[in-house]
Structure formats: C-alpha cells, structure tokens
Amino acid sequence: MGNTQTAKTKVESGVEDAACGDAKVPRTERGRRTLRKLLDAAAEEFGEKGFHEASVSSITRRAGVALGSFYTYFDSKDALFRALVADMSEQVKSSARSAISEGMGALEIERAGLLAFLNFAAEHKEVYRIIDEAEFVDPASYRDHYETIAARFVERLQAGAARGEFRDGLGEIEAWAMMGMNVFAGLRFAVWGLADKSPEEVAAGVNRLLAEGLLRR
Amino acid sequence: MGNTQTAKTKVESGVEDAACGDAKVPRTERGRRTLRKLLDAAAEEFGEKGFHEASVSSITRRAGVALGSFYTYFDSKDALFRALVADMSEQVKSSARSAISEGMGALEIERAGLLAFLNFAAEHKEVYRIIDEAEFVDPASYRDHYETIAARFVERLQAGAARGEFRDGLGEIEAWAMMGMNVFAGLRFAVWGLADKSPEEVAAGVNRLLAEGLLRR
Numbered sequence: 001m002g003n004t005q006t007a008k009t010k011v012e013s014g015v016e017d018a019a020c021g022d023a024k025v026p027r028t029e030r031g032r033r034t035l036r037k038l039l040d041a042a043a044e045e046f047g048e049k050g051f052h053e054a055s056v057s058s059i060t061r062r063a064g065v066a067l068g069s070f071y072t073y074f075d076s077k078d079a080l081f082r083a084l085v086a087d088m089s090e091q092v093k094s095s096a097r098s099a100i101s102e103g104m105g106a107l108e109i110e111r112a113g114l115l116a117f118l119n120f121a122a123e124h125k126e127v128y129r130i131i132d133e134a135e136f137v138d139p140a141s142y143r144d145h146y147e148t149i150a151a152r153f154v155e156r157l158q159a160g161a162a163r164g165e166f167r168d169g170l171g172e173i174e175a176w177a178m179m180g181m182n183v184f185a186g187l188r189f190a191v192w193g194l195a196d197k198s199p200e201e202v203a204a205g206v207n208r209l210l211a212e213g214l215l216r217r
Numbered sequence: 218m219g220n221t222q223t224a225k226t227k228v229e230s231g232v233e234d235a236a237c238g239d240a241k242v243p244r245t246e247r248g249r250r251t252l253r254k255l256l257d258a259a260a261e262e263f264g265e266k267g268f269h270e271a272s273v274s275s276i277t278r279r280a281g282v283a284l285g286s287f288y289t290y291f292d293s294k295d296a297l298f299r300a301l302v303a304d305m306s307e308q309v310k311s312s313a314r315s316a317i318s319e320g321m322g323a324l325e326i327e328r329a330g331l332l333a334f335l336n337f338a339a340e341h342k343e344v345y346r347i348i349d350e351a352e353f354v355d356p357a358s359y360r361d362h363y364e365t366i367a368a369r370f371v372e373r374l375q376a377g378a379a380r381g382e383f384r385d386g387l388g389e390i391e392a393w394a395m396m397g398m399n400v401f402a403g404l405r406f407a408v409w410g411l412a413d414k415s416p417e418e419v420a421a422g423v424n425r426l427l428a429e430g431l432l433r434r
Contacts (some may be wrong), residue, residue, distance in 0.1 A: 003318055075270065096303065107432070114396025129352070132349060132353075135346070136267055136346075136350065146401075146405075147406075149320065150405070160431070164433060165433060166431045166432065167429075167431065167434070172405070172414075173418070173422035173423060174426055174431070176398075176401045176406070177423050180397035180398045180400055180401025181393075181395075182397070183397055183401065184363075184396055185390065185393055185394055185397065185401065188363075188367070188393045189390075189393070192360070197390065202390055205390035205394075206390060208424075209394055209427075209430065209431050210431050211431070211432055212429070212430045212432070213426065213429045214323075214374070214377070214383045214387060214391070214428070215324070215429070216378070216381060216384045216385075217384070
C-alpha cells in the first residue's frame with residue numbers, strides 16, 4: 001500500500017477528516033494532495049454528468065492522476081461518490097463554522113452562517129446536484145448529511161436559549177425548519193441565482209423572519 | 218385515437234388538469250379512469266424503483282391495463298414521468314388548498330396548509346422520491362414544481378399583508394424560506410417519520426416560528 005494506510009486515523013491537513021470514510025487515508029503530503037485532486041475532479045464530473053454517466057477514467061483525466069493511482073485511494077466509483085458526499089458535507093459545515101466568530105449573538109450567528117452557505121453554494125453550484133443525487137445513489141449518506149447539520153442547528157438553538165437570547169423549548173422542529181429555509185434560499189438565490197437579490201439581502205430577509213416572524217406589529 | 222384527443226382541453230373529473238401536459242387527454246369517463254390507474258401505478262413503480270429501473274410493462278401490469286393501451290395515453294416512459302410529476306405537484310397543491318377555508322386568518326392558513334401537506338406526505342411517501350428524481354430526469358418539471366408553489370406562497374403573503382395581518386414587504390425570500398421549512402419538516406417528520414412528533418405538533422411548531430420567530434420576549 002506504500003503511502004496509504006487502511007486504519008482511519010486523523011488526517012492532519014489538506015483533506016478533511018470526514019472525506020476519508022471511504023478513501024484509504026494517505027500518509028504523505030503528496031498522497032493528501034492527490035486525494036484532494038481526485039475529490040475536486042469528482043465534484044466536477046459528478047456535478048456535470050451525474051453519477052451514472054460519470055466515469056473513473058474521466059475523473060482521473062480531469063485530476064491529472066494515473067488511473068492506477070485511483071485504486072490506491074478508492075475501491076470503486078461508488079466509494080469515491082460516498083467520500084465526495086462526506087467531503088462536500090464537511091465543506092458546507094466548515095464554511096458556516098468559519099463565518100462564526102466569538103462574541104456574535106445567537107441570531108447573528110444564524111445570519112452569518114446562512115450568508116457563508118449562500119456564498120459557498122454560489123461558488124460550488126454542483127453541491128446541490130451531488131447531495132441530492134445521494135438520495136438515490138447512497139441514501140445513508142443523504143440522510144446522514146441532513147441529520148448531522150440538523151444536530152448542529154439544535155445545538156445552536158439550545159446555546160442561544162441558554163444565553164437568554166432565544167426562547168425555551170426550541171429543538172428538532174425548528175432545526176429542520178431552519179435547515180429547510182437555508183437549503184431552499186440557496187437553491188433559488190445561489191444555485192439558480194438570477195442575481196436579483198444579493199446574498200446579504202437574502203440572509204438578512206431570512207434572519208428577520210427568525211427574529212420576528214411574519215406578523216405585523 | 219378513439220377515446221382520446223390531442224388538444225389540451227379541460228378534464229372535468231378524475232384526473233387533474235395539470236397531469237395532462239404529457240398525456241393525451243381522455244374523452245370518456247372510462248378513459249379518465251384508465252389514465253388515473255396508470256398514474257397511480259406509475260407513482261408506486263417510480264417511487265419504489267426509481268426512474269431508470271422502472272418499466273412501462275411493469276407499470277401496466279400494476280395498473281391492470283393492457284400494454285397497448287399505455288400508448289394511447291403516453292408516448293414513452295419519459296412522457297409518463299413528466300405527467301406524473303405534474304400530477305403529484307397538482308395533488309400537493311390541492312391537498313393544501315382543500316385544507317384552507319373561508320374565514321381563516323393568514324397565519325392559520327399557513328398552519329392548515331402545512332398540516333395537510335404533512336398528512337399527504339405521510340400517506341404518499343413516494344412523492345419526495347419522485348419530485349426529487351425530477352431534478353435529474355426532467356429538470357424543467359422540478360423547477361416548475363417549486364416555482365409554482367413559491368408563487369402561491371407569495372400570493373398568500375401579500376394577501377395576509379393586505380389584510381393587515383402580515384407585515385409589509387414580504388415576498389420571494391420569505392416564500393422560498395417557508396417552502397423550504399415545509400419540505401424539510403415533511404422529509405423529517407412525515408417521510409422518515411419516526412412517529413416521535415405528531416403532524417399537529419410539527420405544524421404548530423413551524424407556525425409559532427412564523428408567528429413570533431426565535432427570540433425570547
């Protein structure tokens with residue numbers, strides 16, 4: 001196996017941990033770069049052609065990696081797809097995390113998280129197609145993606161309530177509703193993006209809905 | 218053509234108008250019943266197997282309709298799928314419409330509409346798989362489904378504002394956010410449904426979010 005190991009140890013840099021569930025974890029910096037190239041090429045290929053039309057040989061060509069090297073990292077196109085869904089899921093989460101800073105209020109955290117997601121989705125329009133296709137190609141990954149993100153929403157709702165900013169009793173219902181708001185705002189305004197509303201405007205509108213609801217006061 | 222006509226005239230009963238975009242419109246009550254059977258069988262077949270694995274012969278077998286009759290109504294499996302997406306989309310909309318009655322307030326309309334949708338989705342779990350697969354099989358139908366529903370949300374938001382119940386300035390951003398809330402609430406609580414929350418409880422939770430947002434008061 002040379003520069004890979006099958007045990008799922010933590011990757012220090014380059015490739016997110018979550019991506020390695022179905023990849024053999026590279027031991028060297030060069031191996032990590034190759035794995036990253038394969039995942040990026042896979043995002044393009046699956047995003048453009050969909051799972052069934054995508055091919056391993058076309059992905060390795062896009063990545064500039066020898067076909068033989070592919071199998072150092074992945075056992076099959078299916079394994080690569082699963083690793084890509086986990087990688088995209090991790091990128092979605094880390095784009096939101098990186099937008100959040102110490103000292104932000106609970107509501108401001110939601111606005112900053114959505115804004116980061118909208119910008120991420122506008123830059124990586126293929127993320128919707130890939131996550132959505134997982135519903136058919138790999139239902140467990142699809143469900144895991146949303147359940148993991150919903151769990152983060154629940155944590156933030158409870159943290160906001162503990163700090164006295166959000167009302168008590170918020171939980172899974174509100175978490176799934178908020179995730180749905182963000183996913184559909186991203187679909188309409190970032191992926192189909194008719195450039196009629198800026199990401200800031202969309203994030204502010206959704207945030208006002210969270211702040212005060214729809215009622216006239 | 219016997220009991221069909223190619224002109225897109227209004228169907229009086231049995232099969233919703235919208236389903237007929239890709240079906241040849243039946244002239245007789247018997248023809249309408251056959252078309253309904255084919256659409257219901259298609260919902261089961263596409264819901265269980267997905268578009269690619271589904272077959273016209275298996276659909277006609279489920280429907281108890283002769284294979285030859287199929288082509289009286291549809292030119293291909295693709296045309297049937299398009300008609301089914303339009304039919305499901307129409308069923309989603311009419312389930313919400315039928316829950317709304319004269320005299321309901323603007324907020325109550327949203328609660329009743331979501332409750333009806335949750336019940337519909339619990340009864341017709343295949344609706345998610347079929348609409349979601351349209352993203353890949355027939356992207357125009359997928360987009361049309363959500364754009365049509367979003368337009369209804371915008372109308373209701375504006376009607377609620379005109380009656381002084383909702384605040385001014387609500388529009389597409391809030392409409393897409395609300396549609397996303399409902400779709401994800403349905404996915405989690407009706408389709409995956411772990412029976413941990415009743416549809417009434419979910420509809421009430423989402424409605425409270427629309428009424429007052431998240432903030433502690």
